[in-house]
Amino acid sequence: xxxxxxxxxxxxxxxxxxxxxxVRGLSFSVDEGKTLGIVGESGSGKSVxxxxxxxxxxGARISGEALFEGHDLLQMSTHQLQHIRGAxxxxxxxxxxxxxxxxxRVGWQLIEMIRAHDKSVGKHKARDRAVELLRxxxxxxxxxxxxxxxxxxxxxxxxxxxxxxxxxxNPKLVIADEPTTALDVTVQAQxxxxxxxxxxxxxxxxxxxxxxLGVIADVADDVVVMYAGKAxxxxxxxxxxxxxxxxxxxxxxxxxxxxxxxxxxxxxxxxQPPSLITLPAGCxxxxxxxxxxxxxxxxxxxxxxxxxxxxxxxxxxxTDMRKREKVRRDTLGKAAEVVAVDTSEV
Amino acid sequence: xxxxxxxxxxxxIFVLWVVSMAVFYLFFGLNKSGPNAxxxxxxxxxxxxxxINAVKTRLHLNAPLPKxxxxxxxxxxxxxxxxxxxxxHGILHGDLGYSYVNQQSVNTTIKQSFPxxxxxxxxxxxxxxxxxxxxxxLSAIRPxxxxxxTFTFLALFFYSxxxxxxxxxxxxxxxxxxxxxGVSWFPAGGYVNLTDNPAEWARHMLLxxxxxxxVTSAAYTRLxxxxxxxxxxxxxxxTARAKGLTERxxxxxxxxxxxxxxxxxxxxxxxxxxxxxxxxxxQVFNLPGLGFQAVRAITSNDLPIIIGVVVIAxxxxxxxxxxxxxxxxxxxxxxxxx
Ligand SMILES: Nc1ncnc2c1ncn2[C@@H]1O[C@H](COP(=O)(O)OP(=O)(O)OP(=O)(O)O)[C@@H](O)[C@H]1O
Ligand code: SF4
Ligand SMILES: [Mg+2]
Numbered sequence: 122x123x124x125x126x127x128x129x130x131x132x133x134x135x136x137x138x139x140x141x142x143x144v145r146g147l148s149f150s151v152d153e154g155k156t157l158g159i160v161g162e163s164g165s166g167k168s169v170x171x172x173x174x175x176x177x178x179x180g181a182r183i184s185g186e187a188l189f190e191g192h193d194l195l196q197m198s199t200h201q202l203q204h205i206r207g208a209x210x211x212x213x214x215x216x217x218x219x220x221x222x223x224x225x226r227v228g229w230q231l232i233e234m235i236r237a238h239d240k241s242v243g244k245h246k247a248r249d250r251a252v253e254l255l256r257x258x259x260x261x262x263x264x265x266x267x268x269x270x271x272x273x274x275x276x277x278x279x280x281x282x283x284x285x286x287x288x289x290x291n292p293k294l295v296i297a298d299e300p301t302t303a304l305d306v307t308v309q310a311q312x313x314x315x316x317x318x319x320x321x322x323x324x325x326x327x328x329x330x331x332x333x334l335g336v337i338a339d340v341a342d343d344v345v346v347m348y349a350g351k352a353x354x355x356x357x358x359x360x361x362x363x364x365x366x367x368x369x370x371x372x373x374x375x376x377x378x379x380x381x382x383x384x385x386x387x388x389x390x391x392x393q394p395p396s397l398i399t400l401p402a403g404c405x406x407x408x409x410x411x412x413x414x415x416x417x418x419x420x421x422x423x424x425x426x427x428x429x430x431x432x433x434x435x436x437x438x439x440t441d442m443r444k445r446e447k448v449r450r451d452t453l454g455k456a457a458e459v460v461a462v463d464t465s466e467v
Numbered sequence: 468x469x470x471x472x473x474x475x476x477x478x479x480i481f482v483l484w485v486v487s488m489a490v491f492y493l494f495f496g497l498n499k500s501g502p503n504a505x506x507x508x509x510x511x512x513x514x515x516x517x518x519i520n521a522v523k524t525r526l527h528l529n530a531p532l533p534k535x536x537x538x539x540x541x542x543x544x545x546x547x548x549x550x551x552x553x554x555x556h557g558i559l560h561g562d563l564g565y566s567y568v569n570q571q572s573v574n575t576t577i578k579q580s581f582p583x584x585x586x587x588x589x590x591x592x593x594x595x596x597x598x599x600x601x602x603x604x605l606s607a608i609r610p611x612x613x614x615x616x617t618f619t620f621l622a623l624f625f626y627s628x629x630x631x632x633x634x635x636x637x638x639x640x641x642x643x644x645x646x647x648x649g650v651s652w653f654p655a656g657g658y659v660n661l662t663d664n665p666a667e668w669a670r671h672m673l674l675x676x677x678x679x680x681x682v683t684s685a686a687y688t689r690l691x692x693x694x695x696x697x698x699x700x701x702x703x704x705x706t707a708r709a710k711g712l713t714e715r716x717x718x719x720x721x722x723x724x725x726x727x728x729x730x731x732x733x734x735x736x737x738x739x740x741x742x743x744x745x746x747x748x749x750q751v752f753n754l755p756g757l758g759f760q761a762v763r764a765i766t767s768n769d770l771p772i773i774i775g776v777v778v779i780a781x782x783x784x785x786x787x788x789x790x791x792x793x794x795x796x797x798x799x800x801x802x803x804x805x
Contacts, residue, residue, distance in 0.1 A: 172705075177705060177708055199714065202711075203711045203712070203713060204711065206708065206709055206710065206711035207709065207711030207712075208711055211709075212706075214702060214705065214706065214709075216702060219702040219703065220702045220703055220705070220706045221703060222703040222706070222707070222724075223703070223725070223799075223800075223801060224724055224725055224798070225724075233710070233712070234710045237710060237712050237716075238711060270800045270801070272800075272801050
């Protein structure tokens with residue numbers, strides 16, 4: 122049984138401009154001790170999806186289920202959820218400065234976490250544990266730094282402190298929402314290394330949310346590629362990198378500096394993600410997809426690719442690469458015709 | 468910290484100096500008739516010019532402005548005369564002088580009125596913070612709820628109500644109408660010493676407290692609501708919830724703690740306004756506090772009382788602001804005092 126199994130999660134907000142569908146039928150599962158990477162452009166619903174699971178989105182319409190060890194988190198009362206948050210599922214957020222309370226000492230915030238779930242731990246013991254945790258995540262002189270305020274820490278140290286907090290009660294799952302985005306590259310690598318080390322030590326499962334495929338390549342066992350509130354492609358890491366099927370995944374990979382054909386130029390996906398309020402009919406990626414063809418006016422479901430059942434893609438393209446190239450050439454040909462017609466008219 | 472304190476004390480002395488100079492200038496420099504008015508008032512309607520001049524000499528009212536200020540600082544020249552008028556020893560000796568009108572010691576007058584104004588100010592500040600914070604927090608926890616709308620309406624209602632109108636209205640409704648119908652919960656005004664009878668003290672102060680607190684507390688309802696709503700949307704509040712803390716702890720220990728800082732800042736600014744409102748409230752409820760004395764002294768050109776009240780009020784505001792600034796640094800660890 123998977124540690125966390127999310128089925129057909131839907132989350133929508135009512136905004137002044139209309140209903141915003143942030144997550145539209147997302148399913149994924151995380152196994153014990155494994156890392157699931159969720160990758161996608163900004164606004165694809167990664168944060169909303171994971172925060173909804175933990176009951177942290179307010180004023181949203183939610184449906185679906187999120188089974189944590191078989192119990193549906195979405196049906197739990199706030200009180201029940203409070204026992205799971207922190208103790209069973211730790212969370213790490215993008216900006217460590219704004220995620221730590223500016224008016225409380227780092228140690229105080231760690232101690233609060235420890236004692237919130239186990240009142241029997243004495244203040245002194247909790248403090249010792251806090252120092253130990255800071256040492257564990259690699260903060261120098263932890264017995265002194267434990268009394269610092271967050272603004273006295275560097276960016277990397279703050280994120281280490283957040284990790285220490287998320288890991289404090291040895292949770293089964295840690296949800297890390299872009300934990301390295303706000304950090305510079307060398308610090309990013311250090312922070313990821315700390316997380317990996319703790320995962321090996323304690324057998325924690327991790328959901329790693331990122332828009333950086335480099336991070337995915339570094340840590341993920343399985344990957345969900347998200348676009349416009351749904352999964353475009355899921356598979357294990359090597360499938361996503363070397364045998365991907367979905368044009369959106371391909372677009373993300375081509376925009377990686379070291380992956381595209383020439384290393385100098387980046388190939389960002391052209392165009393913008395669609396509005397989640399007035400979502401166009403058909404495949405949400407269609408306006409930006411270089412392969413888009415007739416069939417794409419209908420929204421593709423998540424197809425199984427191959428027979429193993431561990432690779433899915435929401436795309437109408439044939440799985441055979443040669444047939445696929447033909448579709449692309451046909452599409453490009455048509456696009457060229459359209460351009461030709463346009464110029465002749467001017 | 469020590470340097471901060473020294474700087475602030477020096478600044479406070481400077482403010483006192485400027486303010487007292489200004490009052491002296493207004494009295495002796497601009498208003499040439501000030502001394503004459505005082506003298507003829509003391510002397511009575513039938514006085515001859517000669518008699519008036521005698522009074523002016525007795526009260527040293529003929530001396531030019533700089534000399535007057537010198538007297539204020541160091542006292543009048545000459546020796547104490549056990550049978551004659553008491554002699555002002557100057558503020559630098561802790562003596563604020565004697566009323567022109569009734570020769571009463573200004574120190575004594577202030578000693579009597581200060582506790583009254585302090586009772587009024589502290590009581591209404593507590594009341595205004597309590598009402599403002601409580602309603603603001605409740606509004607912010609459930610924005611756009613019925614409770615929130617009710618508080619918003621009440622806040623607007625009291626905010627647009629001048630202090631004296633509210634005071635008179637309360638007297639009319641809660642004193643006059645109730646008493647007419649045989650219920651005397653509230654007195655018409657006046658003051659009872661806290662040390663004499665605490666219950667009576669509170670009974671006499673209740674309406675004045677509310678009158679003075681209502682307008683400001685309305686502003687604090689809105690301020691607290693806004694500040695809390697801002698804070699509750701912060702990332703660290705999400706972190707607090709993600710830690711599995713109870714909602715109560717999230718709102719109070721994490722939310723209110725951070726929302727308090729702008730409220731304290733505003734509180735420091737509003738302390739000055741509080742004294743302004745106290746003058747009006749003391750008039751309406753017939754409380755012989757500092758404001759009451761000041762109004763009486765101004766109408767009778769009684770400079771020593773005016774300057775005494777100004778000095779005490781200014782000192783109180785300077786000190787209160789100092790406390791607020793220290794409190795601010797205690798509240799926000801990122802703030803360094805300098
Ligand atoms: N409380 C809310 N009310 C209305 N819309 C919201 C709310 N929270 C999020 N959204 C919208 O939901 C969509 C998904 O947002 P989400 O934060 O999940 O994106 P993301 O994939 O995490 O992006 P990023 O990489 O920028 O963090 C966005 O369009 C966002 O504007
Ligand atoms: S379904 Fe069509 S538009 Fe969508 S990704 Fe596949 S080819 Fe592109
Ligand atoms: Mg996000």
